[in-house]
Amino acid sequence: MELNYKISEENYQILINDKIDNILSKKINSINSDKKILFVYDKKIDLTIVKQIITILRQNGCFLIPLEFQGNKKNKNEKSLFSLLSVMLDNKFTKKSIVISLGGGVLGDVAALAASLYYRGTLYFSIPTTMTSIIDSCVGGKTGINFKNIINSIGNYYHPHTIFIFNQIIKKIPEREYIAGIAEIIKCGLIKKNNILDILKKNQKEILERNYKIVSKLCIETLKTKIFFFKNDVYEKKNRLILNFGHTFAHAIEMATEKLSNKEYFRHGEAVGIGILCELYVSNPKKNYLLENTKKILLKYNLPINIDLGFFKKKRNILIENIYKNIFLDKKKISRYPRYIDVKKIHQPKIKELQNNDLILDTIDKFI
Ligand SMILES: NC(=O)c1ccc[n+]([C@@H]2O[C@H](COP(=O)([O-])OP(=O)(O)OC[C@H]3O[C@@H](n4cnc5c(N)ncnc54)[C@H](O)[C@@H]3O)[C@@H](O)[C@H]2O)c1
Numbered sequence: 001m002e003l004n005y006k007i008s009e010e011n012y013q014i015l016i017n018d019k020i021d022n023i024l025s026k027k028i029n030s031i032n033s034d035k036k037i038l039f040v041y042d043k044k045i046d047l048t049i050v051k052q053i054i055t056i057l058r059q060n061g062c063f064l065i066p067l068e069f070q071g072n073k074k075n076k077n078e079k080s081l082f083s084l085l086s087v088m089l090d091n092k093f094t095k096k097s098i099v100i101s102l103g104g105g106v107l108g109d110v111a112a113l114a115a116s117l118y119y120r121g122t123l124y125f126s127i128p129t130t131m132t133s134i135i136d137s138c139v140g141g142k143t144g145i146n147f148k149n150i151i152n153s154i155g156n157y158y159h160p161h162t163i164f165i166f167n168q169i170i171k172k173i174p175e176r177e178y179i180a181g182i183a184e185i186i187k188c189g190l191i192k193k194n195n196i197l198d199i200l201k202k203n204q205k206e207i208l209e210r211n212y213k214i215v216s217k218l219c220i221e222t223l224k225t226k227i228f229f230f231k232n233d234v235y236e237k238k239n240r241l242i243l244n245f246g247h248t249f250a251h252a253i254e255m256a257t258e259k260l261s262n263k264e265y266f267r268h269g270e271a272v273g274i275g276i277l278c279e280l281y282v283s284n285p286k287k288n289y290l291l292e293n294t295k296k297i298l299l300k301y302n303l304p305i306n307i308d309l310g311f312f313k314k315k316r317n318i319l320i321e322n323i324y325k326n327i328f329l330d331k332k333k334i335s336r337y338p339r340y341i342d343v344k345k346i347h348q349p350k351i352k353e354l355q356n357n358d359l360i361l362d363t364i365d366k367f368i
Helices: 023-030 047-059 078-090 105-120 131-137 175-180 182-191 196-202 204-208 212-230 239-244 247-261 268-283 289-300 309-327 357-366
Strands: 002-007 010-017 036-042 063-069 098-103 123-128 145-147 150-154 162-166 339-342 350-353
Touching (some): 010 023, 010 212, 023 162, 036 078, 047 063, 047 098, 063 078, 078 105, 098 105, 105 131, 105 145, 123 131, 131 175, 131 182, 131 268, 150 247, 175 182, 175 268, 182 196, 182 212, 182 268, 196 204, 196 212, 196 289, 212 239, 239 339, 247 268, 247 309, 268 289, 268 357, 309 357
Parallel strands (some): 036 063, 098 123, 123 162
Antiparallel strands (some): 145 150
8 A cells, every 4th residue: 555645846755565575675765865874763663573674685786885873762862863874984884874764653653853964965765663652652753852951942944755654564563652643633633624533433453452454554654644734734734734633731740740750651543532632622612522532532542641649649739730831832832822723613623822821720620
């Protein structure tokens, strides 16, 4: 299966395949490259997958430098970025060399940024390995590192030449990383008319069991939705902002819970699920069927619908204060007010400002 899309007259492709086979080599042979590859892979990925890819590429005559990377929020920093660039420089990579990332959103964002900066841009292929990266972060070109404790404060836009999604990899995603991505899928089902919510409601068992036919259909619907919103607005001036539905609150929750627990408390996708609920509530704080239905879908997929107070019991007030402050760090802000995506009615998202402080506090209070 393949998805083709165009950005500023350039063609890009997403290839979806059951097994990791020679489609990677075929693609490399079809482009103008020097076959020098920095293959950076997440440390936690099943080694048989890593070895299989290395073998395929070497058999194809590529000069390959494999590099292990621990993909977590802590390592999404300038040190990791410069270590990739340094390996490329030391091995005399050219503008026709290739960076291939095999990992989740963290590794993908850092590797894409490195590929974009090296000699102002070298070839980049992405093989996403978590659900969040498969249906969201691999596509759209956003790259980034966290700097000064602010998520993605440094980054640019750089699109992978080709994205490879393999069922063989989906089957091995740890449960938490698989489930976390489903929140972003739900988000796409709420902001545009498509079959996503229907597929999610009718195929819970198949999706949780990772049935290839259903999961690939779900991935394609979600990727198409994402492409619809960004392809004519890569730099996020208008329509692409809609994809941030849930993220004003999600980023604030992610940062606050991490600070107070001293660990990565929520996966990005898990926080997005709660963030969606917060923004649905802000959109309509009265009796809200859409909010209740969304809660049901999140629960169906074992996703959190609030911040577990068990852990933060003694820190509730500090947590509220922290989330509130973080909301004002929103990168979408164009006045003194943070912006969010208002979804009063399903499939009718609107970009709005959070101007009511009491409502912000009331919302945070509701979901912790
Ligand atoms: N660029 C974008 O458009 C975009 C969109 C959404 C999220 N993001 C970014 O993505 C990141 C979150 O991505 P994520 O949720 O994939 O997290 P992640 O990359 O941190 O991966 C989560 C964990 O899973 C492990 N892992 C990854 N793949 C694995 C596999 N197949 N088997 C075993 N373990 C595996 C990683 O080592 C890590 O511990 C955040 O930094 C976020 O800012 C970017």
